[in-house]
Structures are given as C-alpha cells and as structure tokens.
Amino acid sequence: MGASPASWKEAVVIQQIVNALMLGSVYALIALGYTIVYGIIRFINFAHGDIFMVSAYIVFAAVSYWKLGFFGALVAAVVGAVILGVTIEKVAYRPLRKAPKISLLITAIGVSLFLENFVALPLVMGSMPKVVPSFIPIISYTVGGVRFTSAQVIIFGLAVVLMALLGWFIRNTKLGRAMRAVSTDYMAVPLMGLSVDSIISSAFAIGSGLAAVGGLLYVIVYPMVDPFMGIMIGTKAFISAVVGGIGNIYGAVAGAYLIALLEVLVVAAGYSTWRDAVAFGLLIVVLLLKPSGLFGKFQKEKV
Amino acid sequence: MKPVLEFANVTVSFGGLKAVNDVSFTVYEGQIFGLIGPNGAGKTTAFNAITGFYKPDKGDILFYGESIVGKPTWWISRKGISRTFQNIRLFKNLTVLDNVRIALHQTARYGLFDAAARLTPRFATREEEVLSVSAELLQSVGLYDEKDKIASQLPYGKQRELEIARALALKPKLLLLDEPAAGMNPTETRELAKYIKEIRDRLGITVFVIEHHMDLVMTICEEIAVMDFGVKIAQGKPEDIKNDPRVIAAYLGQEVEESA
Amino acid sequence: MRKRTLQMLLILLILFLVPQLLYNLGFISPYILSVLMELCFFAVSAVSLNLVFGIAGQFSLGQAAFMGTGAYVFGYIINRSPNWVVFVPALLAGGLAAASLGYLVGLPTLRLKGDYLGIATLALNQIFVVVIQNLNAVGGARGYILNLGQTFRQWWLFFGLAVISIFLMRNVVYSSWGRLMVAVREDEIAAESVGIDTTKAKIWAFVIGAFFAGIAGAMSAVYSSFLHPSSFNFIQSFNYMVMVILGGLGSLSGSLLGAGIYVALLEGFRIAKDYASYIPILGAITQNEYRIVFFALALILIMLYAPKGLMGGREFSFFKGKELERK
Structure with a gap:
C-alpha cells in the first residue's frame, strides 16, 4: 500500500473522535446516575447499569411492538426507568439505609441479578439478543471528508443539552441545592424544608431518567439489546464516574469522554482484545495517583 | 540525668498556621514531665509529632539521642514510646x-x-x-x-485505665499521656495521680503528661512546660509555673473567652 | 482440649463418610456428590475472602482473579502430566502464584480504603480476565481444556483439601496474626500506636487470603476440567462476597453457612423443580431460567431481614479460639 493522502488520515482521526463522542455520551449519561447517587448516600448502585438495560428494552418494545417514534420511545423509556429506579430505592435500598453499607451493596447485586435474569425469562424477553429496528431517519452529511449522520448529531446534541440542564438544575433550583447540601452534610437538609427521603428519591429518579436517555441513544448507534448488556457498559460508566471524581457531575462527564476516547483509540490501533483493560487500567492509575479522581478538587468547592 | 526525649526547635504547620512554633524542651529519665496550656495551644500536635503522625517542618526530635523524625508510628512505638489519646482510642x-x-x-x-x-x-x-x-x-x-x-x-474512667494498661503492654521507656484526667471527677483524678506515680516509681518508666487543667499536673510533675498559641511561654518547677505571670495571663485569657 | 479434638475428628469423619457411603450404595446421584464437591471449594474461597474482608477489614472485589491465578497455574502444570506426583506441587504452585499476585496487588492498592479499595481490586480482577483472554498458551478467550479425566475428581480429595485449608485459616485467625488483622480493621491509628505495622498486616491478610483463594481455584479446576476467563470475572467475585455477607462478616463458620446457603439456593432449585413439575403453576415457574431470579429475590430478602448476615459476626462454638483462653 502506498502512502495515503494527509487529508484521508485526518479524516480517519476525526472519524474516531466522532465515534468516541458517541460512546462517551452514552457513558456520561449513565455515569451521572452513579455519581449523583454516590454523592448523596455514598453507595455504589450496582443495579444502575441494569436500569440502562431495561430502558433499552423499553425502547425496543416501543419501536417494534407499539410502533412509536423517537419521542414516544424517549418518553416511554424515561418514564419506565424513573418508576423502576424510584421503586427499587424504596423497596430494596431504603429499609437498609442504617444497615452496614456492605449489605446495601449485596442487595444492589441482588437487584441487578434479578433484573437481568427476569428480562431473560422466556415469558418476558428471552435471553437471546434482539435487533432494534431503525426508528429515526438517517441523513448523512459529509463535511471535509468526515461523514456525520443525523443520528450522531441527535445523540451528541441531546447528551450535551441534558448535561447542561443537569448542571443548571443542581446550581439553581431548591432541590438541586438541597442535593448538594445533603452530599456534604446530612443534617443540613431538614433545615432546607425538604426531607432526606424525597431528595434521595429525586436522585434516583434523575439518575434513572438519564440512564434511560443513555439507553435510547445507545440503541440508535448499536441497534441490539440483550439482558446482560448493562453489565459492561454500566461498569465502564461507573469507572468514568470514579476516574472523574465520584460525586462530581462534571468529573463524571469528563471521565466518560476520556474513557470512550481511549477505548476508541485502542480499537483503532488494532488492539481490540485489550479494549476492556483500558478503562480498568486507567482506573487503577487514577486511584493510585489521585484517589479523589481527576476532578476530585471540585468536591471541596461544593461546600 | 540522661535525656530521654529531646524536642529541639520543632515547628509543625498546617497550611499557614503554625500549630507548634519553634518549641524546645527535654524530658529526662525518671521524670514525670508535664506540658500544659489552654485549648488549641498545640500540645496534642506536639504528641502527634513525637509519635510520627505528623512530620515536623523544622527541628528534630531525639529519643535517647536518636532522631525519630520521619519514622512510622509503629516503629516509634516499638522503639519504646507508648501513648494514650485525648479521646480514647481503644x-x-x-x-x-x-x-x-x-x-x-x-x-x-x-x-x-x-x-x-x-x-x-x-x-x-x-x-x-x-x-x-x-x-x-x-x-x-x-x-x-x-x-x-x-x-x-x-465506664469512661475504666476505659482510660485500660488504654494506659494497653500502652504499658508495649513495655515502653517513655509513656505519653494525652489529657488522662479529662472527664474524671476529683476522686478519680486523685486515684489516677497515684497510679501515674506508681508507673514511674515501680516500673521506672519516664512519663510525659499533657493536661489542660493544672491540678493533676501540679501534684505529680517535677518539671512543667507551658504552651500557648503554638509557642512555649514558660518552663520550670510546678511552684514557679503556678506564679508565672505569663502562664496566669494565658489561662486568664482563656477563661475570659470561655465565659464569653 | 483433648476431648474437643476427638469430637471434632469424629464429626469430620461422619461428614466425610456419609456422602461417600450414600453415593457408593447408590442413594445419591453423582450430581449431588458433585454439588458437595463444589460446596467444598466455595467454602474455602468464602472463608479466605472473609479473612481478608471480615477479619482484616480490607474490601476486596478481586477474589475471582486470585482463584483464577490458582486455577490456571495449577491447570497449566497438571496438564503436562496429570498424575498424583505432580498434583501436590501443582496445587501449591497455584496457591503460591495467587499469593504472589496478592502481594503485588496489595502493595500499591492497600493504601486505599473502603469503596476505593473495592473498586481498585474489581478493576484488577477485570484486567486479569483480559490478560488471560490474550494468553494463547492457556487457550485465551476460547478457554483451556484440562485432560484430567476423573482421576482427581474424588470426594475425599475435595473434602480433605477443604478441611485442611479451613483449619489452617481458622488457626491463623485465632492467633496473634489474626489479632493484628482485627486490630487493623477496628482502628488503624490505634493499631499503629501499639506498634503494629498496619501496611504489613494488611498485605499479609491479602497474601494469606489469596493463597487459599488460589487453592480453591485449583480445586475448581479439578472440578470442571475446563477453565474459561469468564469464570473468573468480577461477577464471580461478587458471588463469593455474597456468600461471606450471607453468613456474616468476620464469622468463619458463617462463611461455611453462607457457601452452603448459596449452593442450596442455586442447586436446591434444580432438585426442587423435579418435584414441582407435577404441580401445574409451580411446574411452569420452576424451569431453569427462573433459578437465578429466585436466587436474586432470596438474596434481597435475606439482606432486608438479616442485614448483618445469618451469623451476624458470631461464631459456632466449634470454631472459637478456646485454646486462647485459660484452662
């Protein structure tokens, strides 16, 4: 093979960056759920990846059974995920709030196993992967040799808008400020006229809603669902949150895009079998050098 | 008399605050040495520097002539310095x-x-x-x-005694007691004073006590150093300390603050 | 003291003989005997994890990687010549390899505390899986077949290894070594101040725990004769954590119970479904696919009603350190 023109090489690099932005957006939306919940009750909700999975299945059902379009699927997934997330917190986690933290973690593992294997039941969805039919018109644009699709624009745009909204919400609403307060001082909340229960419920609701959007965006790019899809994606999202500094929403987003970029680069370099090691390796390095995460400093400024 | 512990021009700071500022004193073998001062004077910080929890920015700490600065806590403890804690760490x-x-x-x-x-x-x-x-x-x-x-x-008093017993289990040469009488009533305090003297007299262990209240220290210590705002302001025999105007001022200042 | 030892030996003899005789007389199927073998290495692994987390207080989610190291090293050696002469060295090599990994992992990560240590060990677990997937000498992602036949798949071997391993770990826990680990778990600052090198104590706990996890891994290799990277991923580490928590943190006999309940919930279901299949609705919902759904529900319920595990940190009296009391 002869030397390729420089513009072609550039196009490949940009194409990889576009891919990383897609994957990163999904990781970021899920990572936010981990980080918001951890910030408030210091609990790693291991079932969060499965909420993403259930949302993806709701999208699948909305599109193939109920013949809904993009907005219908979006609303169905978000509503379903929020109800699921809030119910799980109420039924399985809330009674254990004063129990040892490890019992809560084991319960979360139980919830996660339950969701995965319940969805996999033959009477529910079955354990085989299902293909999600295309539900948004795909229009391609080519700018400077790089191909964009309308789907990619929607994914990135929606993710950015939601993250900006979340940032605004946390800073400017009463509930958002209460959430920040509870993460620094549990006792401060009753002073703000809100109950701890309602704040924790809201955290689970917001986290689940964002994961649902993550599920929708994911099936647009990778139109397949399976009952165990939440494990690895959820874990990567969780790592993003830790790498960025768990409890810090900006850190979670930055961590998500960083991990997505590294993964895409490793695959592009021909080491796809090492792909999963990248996120975990980065996690170890960050934990050892700066256990509070790359943006852990922001946590202190929360006060 | 042989010096057991030499605290030489030690400074420990947190950020800009100098919790211990250029403080020096020497504890001799067989002594019961007292370090007193109002709350926040830097007494516990001095203990934490001796036992390796904090590293001094400046100065040296010698134990039987050997520098123990920068050594891990467990090492210092095995070397022969045992301690108790202000808020009891059983x-x-x-x-x-x-x-x-x-x-x-x-x-x-x-x-x-x-x-x-x-x-x-x-x-x-x-x-x-x-x-x-x-x-x-x-x-x-x-x-x-x-x-x-x-x-x-x-009960609280028993917990303090257990903590001392635990410290003695290490067969220390120097015993550091951080406010051992805190929370004790006068009877318990008298018992404690007797016990501390016994430790020195019968086991031959040098004792170094931090106290916030002066009564205990005045009855058992042969030598007392006084700290205020991180600085050593006086040192001497109990009767000299009792009448030292700087010490009285330091304590008076605090009482005014406390009553305010 | 003497009497207690004799009693214990008698109980162990009965525990060994009953399944063996029932099997030889045809009362229990090879399947049930094989479930009991599985229980043996689950128990060893659960107790070793309890030593690290319950006794020394170090939250590890990397148990499966230590088991995997033991399994693969043992498997690689025994596959050269599967005979009894090689068996013991191969087993010890598996344990020692896992212990070395425990040392290497522990050295940098044990500075971390609580959740962070858990996350770091989980990540190392997953890196281990990716490394194995890329190691062609042991089959990579396809898995690794061991040509062991039924030579080593003996009830006495599983039972014996479990008894010896658990006995050794129990002795370590009820000794000065164990006391130092408990001290580190309870209060690191107090531990340092009474002259305990807490870093060293934590690393020892990790190394000892990893050694026996490696032995358990080697046992699992004998059990299944086939090793696959996914059998040692962090989800498997969760399973051992589940056993430990079900039984109760810090209770070694609780971990035996936890492993027992874990196996009973998963395998008991298979047995129960044979009987349930005659009853209309029960028959329909007891197909294999429902197994883990019910397991998950049981797990959640146990945690809700016994958050400190079934033993809640207590110990069955036959496990207690009576030798450390005045006679």
Whole structure:
C-alpha cells in the first residue's frame, strides 16, 4: 500500500473522535446516575447499569411492538426507568439505609441479578439478543471528508443539552441545592424544608431518567439489546464516574469522554482484545495517583 | 540525668498556621514531665509529632539521642514510646483482654506456620505467656474481672485505665499521656495521680503528661512546660509555673473567652 | 482440649463418610456428590475472602482473579502430566502464584480504603480476565481444556483439601496474626500506636487470603476440567462476597453457612423443580431460567431481614479460639 493522502488520515482521526463522542455520551449519561447517587448516600448502585438495560428494552418494545417514534420511545423509556429506579430505592435500598453499607451493596447485586435474569425469562424477553429496528431517519452529511449522520448529531446534541440542564438544575433550583447540601452534610437538609427521603428519591429518579436517555441513544448507534448488556457498559460508566471524581457531575462527564476516547483509540490501533483493560487500567492509575479522581478538587468547592 | 526525649526547635504547620512554633524542651529519665496550656495551644500536635503522625517542618526530635523524625508510628512505638489519646482510642468492639493482648504482639512472636499448623509447642507457650502478662497488666488497673467485657461497655474512667494498661503492654521507656484526667471527677483524678506515680516509681518508666487543667499536673510533675498559641511561654518547677505571670495571663485569657 | 479434638475428628469423619457411603450404595446421584464437591471449594474461597474482608477489614472485589491465578497455574502444570506426583506441587504452585499476585496487588492498592479499595481490586480482577483472554498458551478467550479425566475428581480429595485449608485459616485467625488483622480493621491509628505495622498486616491478610483463594481455584479446576476467563470475572467475585455477607462478616463458620446457603439456593432449585413439575403453576415457574431470579429475590430478602448476615459476626462454638483462653 502506498502512502495515503494527509487529508484521508485526518479524516480517519476525526472519524474516531466522532465515534468516541458517541460512546462517551452514552457513558456520561449513565455515569451521572452513579455519581449523583454516590454523592448523596455514598453507595455504589450496582443495579444502575441494569436500569440502562431495561430502558433499552423499553425502547425496543416501543419501536417494534407499539410502533412509536423517537419521542414516544424517549418518553416511554424515561418514564419506565424513573418508576423502576424510584421503586427499587424504596423497596430494596431504603429499609437498609442504617444497615452496614456492605449489605446495601449485596442487595444492589441482588437487584441487578434479578433484573437481568427476569428480562431473560422466556415469558418476558428471552435471553437471546434482539435487533432494534431503525426508528429515526438517517441523513448523512459529509463535511471535509468526515461523514456525520443525523443520528450522531441527535445523540451528541441531546447528551450535551441534558448535561447542561443537569448542571443548571443542581446550581439553581431548591432541590438541586438541597442535593448538594445533603452530599456534604446530612443534617443540613431538614433545615432546607425538604426531607432526606424525597431528595434521595429525586436522585434516583434523575439518575434513572438519564440512564434511560443513555439507553435510547445507545440503541440508535448499536441497534441490539440483550439482558446482560448493562453489565459492561454500566461498569465502564461507573469507572468514568470514579476516574472523574465520584460525586462530581462534571468529573463524571469528563471521565466518560476520556474513557470512550481511549477505548476508541485502542480499537483503532488494532488492539481490540485489550479494549476492556483500558478503562480498568486507567482506573487503577487514577486511584493510585489521585484517589479523589481527576476532578476530585471540585468536591471541596461544593461546600 | 540522661535525656530521654529531646524536642529541639520543632515547628509543625498546617497550611499557614503554625500549630507548634519553634518549641524546645527535654524530658529526662525518671521524670514525670508535664506540658500544659489552654485549648488549641498545640500540645496534642506536639504528641502527634513525637509519635510520627505528623512530620515536623523544622527541628528534630531525639529519643535517647536518636532522631525519630520521619519514622512510622509503629516503629516509634516499638522503639519504646507508648501513648494514650485525648479521646480514647481503644479497640471499642473487642474485649478488654484482646485490647491488651493485641499490644503484646512482641511477646506473641511466632511464625505464620506456627500459627497455622501448630506442630511445635511455640504457639501454645507464647500464647500462655501472653495470657499471664495480660492478666498481670489487667490486675494492676483492677480490670481483670472484666476482661471478657467489650471495651466500649466499660465506664469512661475504666476505659482510660485500660488504654494506659494497653500502652504499658508495649513495655515502653517513655509513656505519653494525652489529657488522662479529662472527664474524671476529683476522686478519680486523685486515684489516677497515684497510679501515674506508681508507673514511674515501680516500673521506672519516664512519663510525659499533657493536661489542660493544672491540678493533676501540679501534684505529680517535677518539671512543667507551658504552651500557648503554638509557642512555649514558660518552663520550670510546678511552684514557679503556678506564679508565672505569663502562664496566669494565658489561662486568664482563656477563661475570659470561655465565659464569653 | 483433648476431648474437643476427638469430637471434632469424629464429626469430620461422619461428614466425610456419609456422602461417600450414600453415593457408593447408590442413594445419591453423582450430581449431588458433585454439588458437595463444589460446596467444598466455595467454602474455602468464602472463608479466605472473609479473612481478608471480615477479619482484616480490607474490601476486596478481586477474589475471582486470585482463584483464577490458582486455577490456571495449577491447570497449566497438571496438564503436562496429570498424575498424583505432580498434583501436590501443582496445587501449591497455584496457591503460591495467587499469593504472589496478592502481594503485588496489595502493595500499591492497600493504601486505599473502603469503596476505593473495592473498586481498585474489581478493576484488577477485570484486567486479569483480559490478560488471560490474550494468553494463547492457556487457550485465551476460547478457554483451556484440562485432560484430567476423573482421576482427581474424588470426594475425599475435595473434602480433605477443604478441611485442611479451613483449619489452617481458622488457626491463623485465632492467633496473634489474626489479632493484628482485627486490630487493623477496628482502628488503624490505634493499631499503629501499639506498634503494629498496619501496611504489613494488611498485605499479609491479602497474601494469606489469596493463597487459599488460589487453592480453591485449583480445586475448581479439578472440578470442571475446563477453565474459561469468564469464570473468573468480577461477577464471580461478587458471588463469593455474597456468600461471606450471607453468613456474616468476620464469622468463619458463617462463611461455611453462607457457601452452603448459596449452593442450596442455586442447586436446591434444580432438585426442587423435579418435584414441582407435577404441580401445574409451580411446574411452569420452576424451569431453569427462573433459578437465578429466585436466587436474586432470596438474596434481597435475606439482606432486608438479616442485614448483618445469618451469623451476624458470631461464631459456632466449634470454631472459637478456646485454646486462647485459660484452662
């Protein structure tokens, strides 16, 4: 093979960056759920990846059974995920709030196993992967040799808008400020006229809603669902949150895009079998050098 | 007299605040040495520097002539400096006996194979010795009958005594007591004073006490240093300290603050 | 003391003989015997994890990687010549390899505390899986077949290894070594101040725990004769954590119970479904697919009603360190 023109090489690099932005957006939306919940009750909700999975299945059902379009699927997934997330917190986690933290973690593992294997039941969805039919018109644009699709624009745009909204919400609403307060001082909340229960419920609701959007965006790019899809994606999202500094929403987003970029680069370099090691390796390095995460400093400024 | 502990021009700072500022004093063998001062004077910080929890920014700390700056806490402890804590740090959920037994790890020295396989009598004999030494220590503080109680269930005064017994289990040459009379009533305080003197007289251990209130220190110490706002403001015999105008001013200043 | 030892030996003899005789007389199927073998290495692994987390207080989610190291090293050696002469060295090599990994992992990560240590060990677990997937000498992602036949798949071997391993770990816990680990778990600052090198104590706990996890891994290799990277991923580490928590943190006999309940919930279901299949609705919902759904529900319920595990940190009296008391 002869030397390729420089513009072609550039196009490949940009194409990889576009891919990383897609994957990163999904990781970021899920990572936010981990980080918001951890910030408030210091609990790693291991079932969060499965909420993403259930949302993806709701999208699948909305599109193939109920013949809904993009907005219908979006609303169905978000509503379903929020109800699921809030119910799980109420039924399985809330009674254990004063129990040892490890019992809560084991319960979360139980919830996660339950969701995965319940969805996999033959009477529910079955354990085989299902293909999600295309539900948004795909229009391609080519700018400077790089191909964009309308789907990619929607994914990135929606993710950015939601993250900006979340940032605004946390800073400017009463509930958002209460959430920040509870993460620094549990006792401060009753002073703000809100109950701890309602704040924790809201955290689970917001986290689940964002994961649902993550599920929708994911099936647009990778139109397949399976009952165990939440494990690895959820874990990567969780790592993003830790790498960025768990409890810090900006850190979670930055961590998500960083991990997505590294993964895409490793695959592009021909080491796809090492792909999963990248996120975990980065996690170890960050934990050892700066256990509070790359943006852990922001946590202190929360006060 | 042989110097046991030399605290030489030590400065410890947190951010901009100098919690201990260029402080020097020497504790001699066989002494009961007192360090007093109002709240926040830097007394506990000095203890934490001696025991390796904090590293001084400047100055040196010598134990029998050897610098112990930068050494890990466990190393300093094994070298012969034991301590108690201002807010009592027992192993709260463990039994009274286990609290002492844990500290007897040098008596209970045997290899992993002795512990796991127990093919030689070494495990049994060492553990037997641990039991008899713990029994002695617990009897000396009158806690032997309560050896199977959980430490946190003991009354406050007893917990302090258990902490001292645990510190003594390490066979220290120097014993650091951080506000040992805190929370004790006058009777208990008198008992404690007697006990501290016994430790020195019978076991020959040099004792270094921090106190916020002066009464205990005045009765047992031969030499007293006074700190205020991180600086040493006076040192001398109890009667000199009692009448030192700088000391009176420091304490008076605090009483004014406290009553405000 | 003497009497107690004899009693214990008698109980162990009965525990060994009953399944063996029932099997030889045809009362229990090879399947049930094989479930009991599985229980043996689950128990060893659960107790070793309890030593690290319950006794020394170090939250590890990397148990499966230590088991995997033991399994693969043992498997690689025994596959050269599967005979009894090689068996013991191969087993010890598996344990020692896992212990070395425990040391290497522990050295940098044990500075971390609580959740962070858990996350770091989980990550190392997953890196281990990716490394194995890329190691062609042991089959990579396809898995690794061991040509062992039924030579080593004996009840006495599983039972014996479990008894010896658990006995050794129990002795370590009820010794000065164990006391130092408990001290580190309870209060690191107090531990340091009574002259305990807490870093060293934590690393020892990790190394000892990893050694026996490696032995359990080697046992699992004998059990299944086939090793696959996914059998040692962090989800498997969760399973051992589940056993430990079900039984109760810090209770070694609880971990035996936890492993027992774990196996009973998963395998008991298979047995129960044979009987349930005659009853209309029960028959329909007891197909294999429902197994883990019910397991998950049981797990959640146990945690809700016994958050400290079934033993709640207590110990069955036959496990207690009576030798450390005055006679």
